[in-house]
Amino acid sequence: MSLLAVTAVGNVLVWAVWVLAVATCIGTGLLVVTRTNPFHSALALIGNLGSLAVLYLLLSSEFVAAAQVLVYAGAVMVMFLFVIAYLGGKADAPWIGGRTWHQAASAVAGLAILVNVLVAIGMAAGGSLKHEAQLDQVFGSPSEIGRLFLTDHLLAFEVTSIVLLIAAVGGVVLGSHARRSEAEDAAALAAGEQV
Amino acid sequence: MAGPGIPAYLGVAVFLFVTGAFGVLLRRSPLIVLLSLEIMLNGANLALIAFSRHWGNGDGQIFAISVMAVAAAEVVVGLGLIVAMARKKLNLDVDELSSLKG
Incomplete structure (x- = not known):
């Protein structure tokens, strides 16, 4: 009790x-x-x-x-x-906003997504989402995540590291290009003032 | 499972995704567009984790963590672009970046 x-x-x-x-x-x-x-x-x-x-x-x-x-x-x-x-x-x-028809089209697109997903969820919730699975002790624990990453999903793990590396390189390239063009802009401005 | 069932979590996920989609479509500042994009990604993440709980299977959590890593990469590149725009003294307005328009 x-x-x-x-x-x-x-x-x-x-x-x-x-x-x-x-x-x-x-x-x-x-x-x-x-x-x-x-x-x-x-x-x-x-x-x-x-x-x-x-x-x-x-x-x-x-x-x-x-x-x-x-x-x-x-x-x-x-x-x-x-x-x-x-x-x-x-x-x-x-x-x-920009033009009003642009805003209206955006709103209609957003509502379409909303209706679409609500209908999909309503259909799914009709039957199959009633009963959740019983959880074992390790569900969601760091050890289980680590086991999955290093066994079943090793490829995803490695590809993720490559994606992060490329993003870091891209960030550096974007930053250094912006700095160089800023210096060029300043040089062009100075030359223009002298002429 | 104590508390609300999986469909309630899915409803929240859908609401987040749609809110983010409105932000991406309607706002013109690239910063707000990036922030709204984060909301969309988190809505998808919540759905992934809710289904992972529903089936009692950890694969959905692996997917969610991969989405987080991709989101971090996307933020690095997006913010790099915004800083480059600001340094070129362009207006921070996604509608004005039309030099690639056909």
């Missing part, structure tokens, strides 16, 4: 955490898309990523939740904030 009561309390707790995380997730998601100051958008995205990590924990995926906080909310967002700070006032993004 007391075990039943404990289970009920746990269930209520899980629901409360879920509702809080989803409310944060949806609210900050809307903030990211609607703010005109990109700094506020980036800060809202950090909240969004954090609440998603909570949802991952509720889905028993501890390692992915930790990676989400470390990689996304940590490294990636710091990069964003650095660039926004570097750009300063240039980064401001007023909420003025």
